[in-house]
Amino acid sequence: MKTIAFAVFCATLPTLAAADVSVTDPWARASILASRPGAAYLTLQSDIAERLTALETPAAGHVMLHGSETDANGVSRMTHIEALDLAPGTPVTFAPGGLHVMLMGLTGKLEEGSTFPLTLTFEKTGEITVEVPVLGVTATGPEGAE
Numbered sequence: 001m002k003t004i005a006f007a008v009f010c011a012t013l014p015t016l017a018a019a020d021v022s023v024t025d026p027w028a029r030a031s032i033l034a035s036r037p038g039a040a041y042l043t044l045q046s047d048i049a050e051r052l053t054a055l056e057t058p059a060a061g062h063v064m065l066h067g068s069e070t071d072a073n074g075v076s077r078m079t080h081i082e083a084l085d086l087a088p089g090t091p092v093t094f095a096p097g098g099l100h101v102m103l104m105g106l107t108g109k110l111e112e113g114s115t116f117p118l119t120l121t122f123e124k125t126g127e128i129t130v131e132v133p134v135l136g137v138t139a140t141g142p143e144g145a146e
């Protein structure tokens with residue numbers, strides 16, 4: 001019996017090894033009102049050339065990938081990014097004032113101390129779901145929880 005179980009385990013290994021993308025340090029900032037969009041941040045790294053094509057969460061009706069740009073007058077505005085390309089071995093860190101996951105149409109206030117699942121869809125790797133902790137309203141990163 002043990003031999004058979006081992007053989008099955010080996011046969012499934014190539015599928016597991018296909019997870020070339022890592023999604024780390026997810027976090028979101030607590031929202032004051034559910035009527036305002038929320039924002040979530042994380043770090044992506046891929047061993048292969050990858051592309052993030054979609055994001056989804058039960059916490060929001062519509063999820064968008066946004067960047068931030070500052071124009072010649074120093075006014076910053078958000079830009080919608082259709083798909084994010086990942087170069088092999090180069091981590092991409094989302095942060096306030098830069099790349100962020102925009103959560104439109106929140107189904108409820110993002111309460112500090114709670115978490116919500118966020119599913120990212122990659123062109124080759126497929127779906128990866130992470131649990132996003134909600135930090136305080138003034139948090140600036142995963143270490144700024146206090």
Ligand SMILES: [Cu+2]
Pocket residue numbers: 066067078100101102
């Ligand atoms: Cu935005």
